[in-house]
Each structure stands twice: as structure tokens, then as C-alpha cells.
Amino acid sequence: MGLKDADMPPVDPATFGSIPTLQRQKTLVQHWGEFGFGTPKQIHLMFYVPKIVFYALAGFALAWFTTSELRDISSELGFTYAFVQPVLYMKIMLFTVFWELLGFGGTMGPLAFKFKPLIGGFLYWGKTGTLRNPPWPDKIPGTAGAHRTVVDAGLYWAATILSGALVLSGVFGDSFLGLTTLKNGQGLIGGSLDNEALTINIVNPYLLLALVAIICLAGLRDSVVWLAARSEQYLPPILCFALLGYVDMIVALKILIVCVWVWAGISKIGKHFSLTVAVMLTNTPWAPRSIKKKAWKNYPNDMRPSGFTHFMAHVTGTIAEIVLPLTLLFSTNSTITILAALGMMVFHLFIISTYPIAVPLEWNLFFMLATFWLFVGHPAFTDKAWGGITFSLGDASTPVLIAAVVAGCLFPIWGEVIPKHISFLVAMRQYAGNWASGLWAFRNREMEERLDANIKKASKMQVNQVAALYGEEVAEIFIQKGVSFRMMHYMGRGLMSLLMRHTPSIDDYVIREAEFICNALTGWNFGDGHLHDDRLIAAVQKLCNYEPGDLVVAFHESNPIHKDYVEYRVIDAALGVVERGTFKVADCVEEQPWLPNGPVKHVVTWTKPGYTAPSDGSQYVGWESRLAASAGA
Structure with a gap:
């Protein structure tokens, strides 16, 4: 893969179209096996790297500088406590939804086969007359039709503007809609942590509920917009922010993210996943060609996955994606928790580095933040910084535990058993090759x-x-x-x-x-x-x-x-x-x-x-x- 020039397959462009289809495919597949898609590396370095750096810096800066409560936090507690404030995490998540809705996140740019223009997003969903995809037009009144109307464009812009406005908004104060408290009367009393030096701040929960409602209404008329907002990843946490008390919220978020990882890992159990890893590995810009050739049984004649690829897929991939998250969820040991968190952050960093087709880079970067914020910033083990308060499964109320497990497992199970009913994204089958x-x-x-x-x-x-x-x-x-x-x-x-x-x-x-x-x-x-x-x-x-x-x-x-x-x-x-x-x-x-x-x-x-x-x-x-x-x- 050249820095400035694409790696072309060994064919004559003038006669390529006259070659029989399967013979063409053999040449192109064998070329992919050593060079990947062949995209010039400067696209990775000069477009996608700056894009995700800008996303990270912009999201953090907007959250930080629009929330005085973060900057005014007591010097005794310092930046660490500001970092674990839910309002910071909430705003970065809302910025991610805003970013995806505009079209600047996944499936943007040349690696998603968008060249001119580089995005879809608002260029499609903010206009009338473009195609839409209602999920159940024969079952839900008022959703039939294949073209976007003023209603569809209006719902899209309402969701986009509200998600951006919430990033820029002030905090609601120190109260949640949730009524739960910490065990033994500690911690949450009217929403404030029982620690004189710290107050928990959040975004307006009523507006969070309004955002969820608008995105869902838009989704009933167009599943493209609902999925493009990555609603299966972000709407459940937004509901947790709006409805739950602090400890219940943190534990529910932990369960939900672990369900994302574990079900994604389970979906990779099968014959299909090694093929996906071989394709991803050979499309990785930094991987040497010698390593890419090892992805196949006998390159270029036998283009089935090698033993090396099976190991990468099911040991460093599937097993790690199941074991490490479960370790994070159940561990009460600080060393084990930190090591498991680092493992998951490396896992997502590796995915980012492969520049997978559709390039969902921001989603992986956000999950790196989520891993540290949830499991290290809010530990299940005793932390003096929290005054002895812990955020383990045992600290949450039973109804919240049950609801979080059901919410995290229902649709993946449904999608695994009857996939025609459920989007593979909602079924948490990311990167599974199925x-x-x-x-x-x-x-x-x-x-x-x-x-x-x-x-x-x-x-x-x-x-x-x-x-x-x-x-x-x-x-x-x-x-x-x-x-x-x-x-x-x-x-x-x-x-x-x-x-x-x-x-x-x-x-x-x-x-x-x-x-x-x-x-x-x-x-x-x-x-x-x-x-x-x-x-x-x-x-x-x-x-x-x-x-x-x-x-x-x-x-x-x-x-x-x-x-x-x-x-x-x-x-x-x-x-x-x-x-x-x-x-x-x-x-x-x-x-x-x-x-x-x-x-x-x-x-x-x-x-x-x-x-x-x-x-x-x-x-x-x-x-x-x-x-x-x-x-x-």
C-alpha cells in the first residue's frame, strides 16, 4: 500500500471488463490478500487520524468549557473528580450522537466509499424527497412510504439540534429523576453524594427523555437514521442517565456495556469470524505484507484462513472479548480490574488501527473512554476517594439489575435466534462477519x-x-x-x-x-x-x-x-x-x-x-x- 498512490491489481484497465467475472474475482481477491483494498496510506494518516483526533478534542472541550461545575470543582479533589463526573461522560456521549447524526462518524470518507461528497448524513436525512426505510410500514400507522417528507426531515433536525444543544447546555443541578439511594442510607440523598467535597451534576433529564423520544419517532419512519445515530449503543445509557439514581446508573451502565462486548464475542463463535479477521488483517495499513500472507492457508492459491488467523480470531479476539468484560463486571480487586480495563482499551485501539470497512472509529474511541470511566473511575472495590462507597453489582437495587440484564440480553438473543427480525447492530454482532x-x-x-x-x-x-x-x-x-x-x-x-x-x-x-x-x-x-x-x-x-x-x-x-x-x-x-x-x-x-x-x-x-x-x-x-x-x- 503506497503512501500517496493506490496499490493497483495486476490487470490492464482497458481489458479488465472483458475478463470473465470469476476470473476477475480471483485476481482481485488475491490482490486483496496481500494489499487489502489498496487505499493510499495518506488517506489514513491525513484524513482519518485528524478526524478522530478532532472528534476527541472537540467533544472533551465542549463538555468541559460549557460546564462551569467541572472547572469550579474544589482544588482538594482536583481534576480526577471532574473526570468521573457523569455530566462529562454524558456530554461526550451526546456529542457522539450529534457527530453521528450529522454524518461525520461511521461510514464517512473514502474507506466507506464516499468520495464526493465525503458524507451522507444531513445531505440526505435533512432533505425531503430522499429515500427512507420504515422498519414496519405495514404495522405502524403513519409510517408507510419510501420518500422523506417534511415530518421526517423535521424529526431528524430536531434530534440533531437537541443533541448538540444538550452538549452546550448547563447542568440540571445535582438531582436525578431516580429515587434510589445507596445501601445503609449512604450516598444518594435527593441526588447528592454524601461527601461534603463532591456534588454530582447531570444534564437535564427531561430533555434527555425528549431526545430519546424524538430519535425513536424518527426511527419508526426511517430505520436508517435510528441506526446511524447508533441508538442501540447510546439510547439505553441516555435512559439510565435520565431515570436512575447515581449508583444504580453506574452499575446499569456497566451491565449494558458488558452485554455489548459479551454478545459481540458470542456472535463470533462459528466458522464465519476467521474470514472476517483475515479480511481486516490484510486491509490493515501498518501490517507488513509478510504477515498479511500468513493470514491465508497457502497464499495466493488457498485463500482460506490459516491457523494463525484462527488463533487471532478466537483466542485474542472471541475469548478476550468475553472473558475481559466479565472480569471487569465481577472483579472487586483493583489490580485485576485495571489490567482488564487496559486489555479492553487495547482491544478497541487495535480495531481502530485496522481501519475496518465503514470506519466506525469514533464508536471504538468512545468505548475506550467508557471502559476507563466506568470501571476504573467508578470501581467495584473500596476506594478511599469515594469515601468507601463502591459501585459493584451488590450495590445496585434488584429491579435495576434485572432490568439492565434483560435490556442488555433480550435483543441479542432475539437477533441470534431469529435474525430476520433484528438488525445485526441491535443484536450486537459487530465485526462478526455474519x-x-x-x-x-x-x-x-x-x-x-x-x-x-x-x-x-x-x-x-x-x-x-x-x-x-x-x-x-x-x-x-x-x-x-x-x-x-x-x-x-x-x-x-x-x-x-x-x-x-x-x-x-x-x-x-x-x-x-x-x-x-x-x-x-x-x-x-x-x-x-x-x-x-x-x-x-x-x-x-x-x-x-x-x-x-x-x-x-x-x-x-x-x-x-x-x-x-x-x-x-x-x-x-x-x-x-x-x-x-x-x-x-x-x-x-x-x-x-x-x-x-x-x-x-x-x-x-x-x-x-x-x-x-x-x-x-x-x-x-x-x-x-x-x-x-x-x-x-
Whole structure:
């Protein structure tokens, strides 16, 4: 990966488009295995590093300088007590919500395939006429429709402005809405800590509740905005701030963040996660090429994860993400707590350093702050600085403990068992390599161009954004590398196998990664395939008027934790869902990303009456062997 220049695959841009699809994918996948996406390093150093530094400094500075109670704290207690004040943590969290709602957080910039402009955010959600994605339009009155109205834009701006205003606001005082007190009458009495030198300050709880209500109302009309605000991460803590007494609040926050970590770790148990680690490792800008090659069994011929990758995935990854948080939650020993906290901070720092696709850097940075603030700043062990008061599970009231555990576990369990009901983000499956996904197949470029011609959005489709910078031939190479990214996960292998049957010939079609499509159409995507499923395709069809076969989409749900297969559906934009079925994760994992043996086996469970797949896919069986034989002859 060059500092200023992209690392190009070893192909001739002028003839790249004439190479058969699977042969193209083999070249691009093998190039990824050593160079990653190939992004110039200066983008990491000169764009993303300053961005997260600015986020951190701006968030802290705004919280500090708009809250006189932090600066006026007694000299006897000093900065340490100011740091553990809930108002500081609250305001930095609210600034993070504000930052994400504007579009400056995750899925921003070139690593999220936003080139011109660099953001989605307010350019999409603050305007009328752009596409939206109501989660339950047939169940909740007043939410149907695929286009943003004045109501949607108004709710979005209300949430954005209120979250920013709360960062700049003064404190509410030293009282919570919660009525709980510390055991034995210590601590919280009317909201004040029973320590003459310290008063606990918070943001206005009534306005916090108003913010939660507005974001939820906006989410009922558009799940994109709700998810982009990272509501599954930040709204539960905001409710804790507003409703609970101090100790109950801290313990509930500890339980909630541990649930995020532990369920994320549990979701990585399976065959899919090692593939994700291999892709992340080989896309890491600082990793030597020699290490990247070790991610694979036998680079470049066998591009399945190596033993080294399995170790990285399930020992330094899965086990650490489960054991360290549980240690933080139950430890009453200062040394063990501090070591576990440092371990989790290193864990998130490593993720930041890999610059994962969709670049959720701010979220990881915030979790580093949260780790220290919650578990070291509010210890479960006796701390003289707190006058003997502790923040362990035993110090919280039983109803709060039960409510926090239920809130932290209900949706992850639901999402693991019935993933079609729950966003993979709400199910806490971050980075697990197991989420709903899709590939879109256009009959030709003219069909893809209809998206720019007929749909109101703030940016052109990615291929046209890149073409404006580097030319059409180079743009096509990099956009198809997005398909390679999907093929390096199990999902892409199953999806491409479906397209082999449902297009007359995939070599004649333009294949696009669905997450990239959704990103340009809605302004945001972070791996949630539910944002580009049947509903988005139906909205696109109303505007673009495709004929049967013009746009064919292969889509699948996440793999349930108790099953060895995923459910798929094939959607023709003009006909709707034309086929449903299943394919096994193991079959995909064991295949090479370029499918040298042809389509992965899938089982058809339903076909639309009158529909017949235009191909049986047999022309791709053993394509690599036939190509090698013909070359030898």
C-alpha cells in the first residue's frame, strides 16, 4: 500500500471488463490478500487520524468549557473528580450522537466509499424527497412510504439540534429523576453524594427523555437514521442517565456495556469470524505484507484462513472479548480490574488501527473512554476517594439489575435466534462477519445509470464518483473490489452462486455489492442488509421501471446461532421475490472465494409461480480447470 498512490491489481484497465467475472474475482481477491483494498496510506494518516483526533478534542472541550461545575470543582479533589463526573461522560456521549447524526462518524470518507461528497448524513436525512426505510410500514400507522417528507426531515433536525444543544447546555443541578439511594442510607440523598467535597451534576433529564423520544419517532419512519445515530449503543445509557439514581446508573451502565462486548464475542463463535479477521488483517495499513500472507492457508492459491488467523480470531479476539468484560463486571480487586480495563482499551485501539470497512472509529474511541470511566473511575472495590462507597453489582437495587440484564440480553438473543427480525447492530454482532447481505446484478451499465438519473440523492453511485477522479476503467476495478470484499466472506460465495443461476450469464451482467449501493441511495450503511432488502428494491423499481431481468438481487439473512444454514431470497426488481431457499455456511467457508468448482450448493424451498431460473449454473462448474487446460493447449 503506497503512501500517496493506490496499490493497483495486476490487470490492464482497458481489458479488465472483458475478463470473465470469476476470473476477475480471483485476481482481485488475491490482490486483496496481500494489499487489502489498496487505499493510499495518506488517506489514513491525513484524513482519518485528524478526524478522530478532532472528534476527541472537540467533544472533551465542549463538555468541559460549557460546564462551569467541572472547572469550579474544589482544588482538594482536583481534576480526577471532574473526570468521573457523569455530566462529562454524558456530554461526550451526546456529542457522539450529534457527530453521528450529522454524518461525520461511521461510514464517512473514502474507506466507506464516499468520495464526493465525503458524507451522507444531513445531505440526505435533512432533505425531503430522499429515500427512507420504515422498519414496519405495514404495522405502524403513519409510517408507510419510501420518500422523506417534511415530518421526517423535521424529526431528524430536531434530534440533531437537541443533541448538540444538550452538549452546550448547563447542568440540571445535582438531582436525578431516580429515587434510589445507596445501601445503609449512604450516598444518594435527593441526588447528592454524601461527601461534603463532591456534588454530582447531570444534564437535564427531561430533555434527555425528549431526545430519546424524538430519535425513536424518527426511527419508526426511517430505520436508517435510528441506526446511524447508533441508538442501540447510546439510547439505553441516555435512559439510565435520565431515570436512575447515581449508583444504580453506574452499575446499569456497566451491565449494558458488558452485554455489548459479551454478545459481540458470542456472535463470533462459528466458522464465519476467521474470514472476517483475515479480511481486516490484510486491509490493515501498518501490517507488513509478510504477515498479511500468513493470514491465508497457502497464499495466493488457498485463500482460506490459516491457523494463525484462527488463533487471532478466537483466542485474542472471541475469548478476550468475553472473558475481559466479565472480569471487569465481577472483579472487586483493583489490580485485576485495571489490567482488564487496559486489555479492553487495547482491544478497541487495535480495531481502530485496522481501519475496518465503514470506519466506525469514533464508536471504538468512545468505548475506550467508557471502559476507563466506568470501571476504573467508578470501581467495584473500596476506594478511599469515594469515601468507601463502591459501585459493584451488590450495590445496585434488584429491579435495576434485572432490568439492565434483560435490556442488555433480550435483543441479542432475539437477533441470534431469529435474525430476520433484528438488525445485526441491535443484536450486537459487530465485526462478526455474519450479517444480512446482498449482491445486485444489472443487465448492463445503462440499468445502473438509472439510479443516478431517477433517484434523488446527494451523491452519484460510487462507480461514477471514482470515475470523476480516476477515470471509468480504474473506477470499475475498484468498485468490483467491493464485490471481492464480499466474496472473501462466506456470504458472497453463496450470493454469487445464486446469481449464476438467476442471470443468463454473470459475465454479461454488472455485479455490485449491495452495501455500496445502499450507501449511495440512502446516505449510510454499516453492514445491515435489512436496509437494502425487498423494500429498498421495491422503492427503486417504482422510480426506475426495470423490465424482468434488468436488475436481479441475491439476498440472504444472517446465520442463526443454532442453525448451520442461512435463508436466501432472489429478487427480480420487476417481479418481486422469485425464489427462496437455503445454503450452508460450511459449504461457503470451504470454497475458495472465486468459486473454482462452480456454484455452492443451495436448496430451493419456494419458487414464484411461472418463474424459471434462466440458467442452471453448470457452465461455471470447474471453470478454473477448464481455463487452465485451454491455456495449456
